Amino acid sequence: MNGFISRGFGGHRRVPEELADRLPPGQYVESGFPVLTAGPTPKVDTADWTFRVDGMVGQEREWTWEEFGQLPFEDVPCDIHCVTKWSKLGTTFRGVPVDVLLDAAEPLGAYAVQYSYGGYTTNLPIEDLMDGKAWVVTEHEGEPLPREHGGPARMLVPHLYFWKSAKWVAGLRVMDHDEPGFWEERGYHEYGDPWKEQRYWND
Amino acid sequence: MERLTPVEQKAPGRWQVATVAAIKPETPQVKSFRLQVPMWMAHLPGQHYDVRLTAPDGYQAQRSYSIASSPLEKGEIELTIDRLADGEVSPYFHDVVVEGDQVEVRGPFTSYFVWRGESPVLLVGGGSGVVPLMCMMRHRRLTMPELPMRLVYSVRKADDVIYADVIAEAGVDSGIGFVCGSNAFVETASQLLLDAGFDPQQIRTERFGPTG
Numbered sequence: 001m002n003g004f005i006s007r008g009f010g011g012h013r014r015v016p017e018e019l020a021d022r023l024p025p026g027q028y029v030e031s032g033f034p035v036l037t038a039g040p041t042p043k044v045d046t047a048d049w050t051f052r053v054d055g056m057v058g059q060e061r062e063w064t065w066e067e068f069g070q071l072p073f074e075d076v077p078c079d080i081h082c083v084t085k086w087s088k089l090g091t092t093f094r095g096v097p098v099d100v101l102l103d104a105a106e107p108l109g110a111y112a113v114q115y116s117y118g119g120y121t122t123n124l125p126i127e128d129l130m131d132g133k134a135w136v137v138t139e140h141e142g143e144p145l146p147r148e149h150g151g152p153a154r155m156l157v158p159h160l161y162f163w164k165s166a167k168w169v170a171g172l173r174v175m176d177h178d179e180p181g182f183w184e185e186r187g188y189h190e191y192g193d194p195w196k197e198q199r200y201w202n203d
Numbered sequence: 204m205e206r207l208t209p210v211e212q213k214a215p216g217r218w219q220v221a222t223v224a225a226i227k228p229e230t231p232q233v234k235s236f237r238l239q240v241p242m243w244m245a246h247l248p249g250q251h252y253d254v255r256l257t258a259p260d261g262y263q264a265q266r267s268y269s270i271a272s273s274p275l276e277k278g279e280i281e282l283t284i285d286r287l288a289d290g291e292v293s294p295y296f297h298d299v300v301v302e303g304d305q306v307e308v309r310g311p312f313t314s315y316f317v318w319r320g321e322s323p324v325l326l327v328g329g330g331s332g333v334v335p336l337m338c339m340m341r342h343r344r345l346t347m348p349e350l351p352m353r354l355v356y357s358v359r360k361a362d363d364v365i366y367a368d369v370i371a372e373a374g375v376d377s378g379i380g381f382v383c384g385s386n387a388f389v390e391t392a393s394q395l396l397l398d399a400g401f402d403p404q405q406i407r408t409e410r411f412g413p414t415g
Contacts, residue, residue, distance in 0.1 A: 007305075009299070013291045037408065039404075201215070
């Protein structure tokens with residue numbers, strides 16, 4: 001801290017004490033679910049939808065919507081943190097653990113790129129998708145995931161800023177190196193840990 | 204196109220203390236704040252700054268605001284801020300900040316919703332979504348005034364027109380489209396552009412967060 005004080009600023013959106021340790025620095029609590037998307041919202045029909053795991057894998061895998069529905073789903077209660085400063089606490093998605101998808105494909109690289117219908121990409125170390133830290137979700141609060149929030153299916157990686165959870169996700173590409181995705185090329189942080197406030201390139 | 208002033212995206216600067224040089228009321232709910240920025244860096248038209256307020260006990264609030272001024276206006280940025288009734292940072296700017304005050308800022312940030320001189324250009328703004336588009340218009344006027352650029356600007360009532368001194372003209376054109384406003388506005392407007400034959404890759408959108 002540099003000791004700067006904003007003249008006449010009191011701050012009235014303080015977080016209740018019981019929630020304070022769930023709110024990363026620089027974030028505020030938002031009860032709604034804002035929509036922030038680069039470009040128009042893609043239309044993805046479940047009849048055409050597939051999810052792939054490809055790249056550096058022992059065996060490329062692809063699931064249709066129907067096949068995907070046969071995989072083990074679980075409820076995922078979590079807090080989500082958007083780099084544009086809002087956080088949504090205590091919200092529940094439902095989906096398939098990424099562990100299940102990766103195990104089926106035998107990943108051989110240490111990095112992954114999520115890619116989406118519409119062309120969006122985001123990168124992360126593959127270990128951030130493992131051990132119960134990431135899901136491909138198709139429901140939010142008991143309802144099918146709305147299109148504007150990434151329906152029919154989006155990635156959910158709640159321990160990173162939410163741009164690391166690709167909407168309209170079409171697959172994962174396993175890589176032997178870290179390759180910047182859409183926002184990572186355009187000024188947002190390579191990794192994006194909200195607790196370290198890794199928002200932009202030199203954070 | 205390098206015909207316009209080339210501006211490279213760099214890693215943005217650290218937090219710095221800017222001084223409010225001028226405040227201009229645009230509408231009853233909107234004011235423009237001209238800030239003198241000591242470690243100024245040229246921005247790409249469409250980029251934003253983060254603003255951080257700190258209370259005496261250390262409590263902080265941060266928000267992002269689009270830049271309305273051209274990067275040719277060196278050493279300064281203009282942030283145009285819509286007062287949100289239930290907001291925390293925008294009412295502070297409207298009700299507390301006076302000329303000469305200091306505010307912490309950091310930027311400029313991100314290079315997706317940016318204009319690098321592509322043409323022809325269609326700008327579609329809803330309410331205060333016109334702010335980053337104004338930066339593009341001002342920069343064009345200073346550099347390539349003959350370059351084809353059109354603005355479609357939607358407001359709820361006549362009083363809500365920001366930058367009333369700038370003439371907006373409607374029109375549909377091919378080329379690149381920038382759409383900025385509330386989510387509902389952007390959804391509808393970008394769908395209309397798709398229907399009009401725009402390539403999805405040539406439509407760049409910026410959406411407001413919580414309000415909609």
